[in-house]
Amino acid sequence: MTRRFSGIKPSGEMHLGNYAGAVQRWVDLQDDSIYCVVDLHAMTVPYEPAALQADSRRLAMLLMAAGLDPQRCVLFVQSQVPVVAELTWILNCVATVGELRRMTQFKDKDSGQESVSAGLLDYPVLMAADILLYGTEEVPVGEDQIQHVELTRDLAIRFNHRFGDTLVVPKATVPPVGARIKDLQDPTAKMSKSVDSPQGTILVLDEPARITKKIKAAVTDSDTTVRFDTENKPGISNLLSLLAAATGRPIPDLEAEYATGGYGTFKAAVAEAVVDYLAPLREQFSLLENEPGEVTRLLAEGAAKADAIAQKTITRVRAATGLLARS
Numbered sequence: 001m002t003r004r005f006s007g008i009k010p011s012g013e014m015h016l017g018n019y020a021g022a023v024q025r026w027v028d029l030q031d032d033s034i035y036c037v038v039d040l041h042a043m044t045v046p047y048e049p050a051a052l053q054a055d056s057r058r059l060a061m062l063l064m065a066a067g068l069d070p071q072r073c074v075l076f077v078q079s080q081v082p083v084v085a086e087l088t089w090i091l092n093c094v095a096t097v098g099e100l101r102r103m104t105q106f107k108d109k110d111s112g113q114e115s116v117s118a119g120l121l122d123y124p125v126l127m128a129a130d131i132l133l134y135g136t137e138e139v140p141v142g143e144d145q146i147q148h149v150e151l152t153r154d155l156a157i158r159f160n161h162r163f164g165d166t167l168v169v170p171k172a173t174v175p176p177v178g179a180r181i182k183d184l185q186d187p188t189a190k191m192s193k194s195v196d197s198p199q200g201t202i203l204v205l206d207e208p209a210r211i212t213k214k215i216k217a218a219v220t221d222s223d224t225t226v227r228f229d230t231e232n233k234p235g236i237s238n239l240l241s242l243l244a245a246a247t248g249r250p251i252p253d254l255e256a257e258y259a260t261g262g263y264g265t266f267k268a269a270v271a272e273a274v275v276d277y278l279a280p281l282r283e284q285f286s287l288l289e290n291e292p293g294e295v296t297r298l299l300a301e302g303a304a305k306a307d308a309i310a311q312k313t314i315t316r317v318r319a320a321t322g323l324l325a326r327s
């Protein structure tokens with residue numbers, strides 16, 4: 001079995017892009033996999049402490065509702081296995097400031113700001129610690145995270161070279177292109193948690209009527225043909241991607257079915273499919289909401305399983321790097 005690890009930030013509500021582009025894949029590949037709500041990563045930018053706690057639980061519940069089964073995979077909240085901070089420190093002494101400054105995500109978030117936290121620069125080292133602590137072989141991520149996984153590989157190789165073969169060198173696995181869901185109001189930008197576009201973002205827990213309203217108001221074009229052409233018809237192409245994700249049907253089939261029926265009929269079909277697609281998740285989520293004690297217990301169990309794996313790695317890392325054994 002291949003050991004997989006991936007993480008998602010508890011900043012803002014889960015949207016359809018996260019669900020269709022990442023979480024569904026996690027659910028399909030959950031055996032022998034470890035999935036993590038990365039609350040420590042969410043602290044790298046300004047945030048509300050009370051909201052972070054609530055958001056971390058809520059995201060974990062959404063992941064369970066989406067189909068991650070704590071009997072089949074390890075699902076936990078990052079900070080509940082604190083040894084990751086210890087490995088981050090050790091890797092900080094392997095990483096260079098220069099390579100961290102070159103990370104695109106850091107450059108994007110840093111630019112135009114008067115001051116950013118040291119944590120923002122260190123974000124990819126914490127991510128490397130996540131990945132390396134659990135002996136990860138494959139990291140399912142979106143395209144935007146490939147650079148961070150490459151850095152993780154470099155750090156693991158450098159560590160092994162300096163201290164002897166200790167860490168597993170992982171690789172990124174990226175979903176096929178087309179899996180990117182775009183903003184309904186600006187179909188050239190990705191649907192995103194951190195960009196304020198409430199009408200352009202479908203949240204997985206949006207009421208059906210709200211989902212329908214947003215899809216009907218989606219930006220399209222002045223043509224009338226339903227055709228997949230991201231260059232000239234980004235809005236319609238995005239709706240086709242949504243329909244494909246929601247129904248599991250290939251885009252050419254959908255083009256053939258809706259080509260000439262008009263945008264109104266097409267949008268109504270997309271709305272209905274997306275509502276149906278998200279219905280089981282809403283249902284499962286509300287069941288979990290009624291069982292807060294059970295959620296706490298499942299998360300504690302997940303953290304204990306993750307910690308058992310982590311302790312083995314950190315013991316080897318401490319010995320290799322010349323730290324005294326803990327008595």
Ligand code: ATP
Nearest residue numbers: 008009017018021022142180181190191192193194
């Ligand atoms: P932000 O919007 O703040 O950049 P995010 O929505 O990308 O955050 P993350 O927690 O960074 O959320 O990522 C969780 C997973 O969801 C990642 O694997 C990411 O690639 C995926 N993802 C995020 N947005 C989309 C999208 N629009 N389409 C497909 N996948 C997406």
Ligand code: LTN
Nearest residue numbers: 005006007008038127130131139
């Ligand atoms: N940086 C990632 C989230 C993340 C992650 C990880 C992904 C944190 N730790 C470890 C894969 C493996 C993001 O923004 N999507």
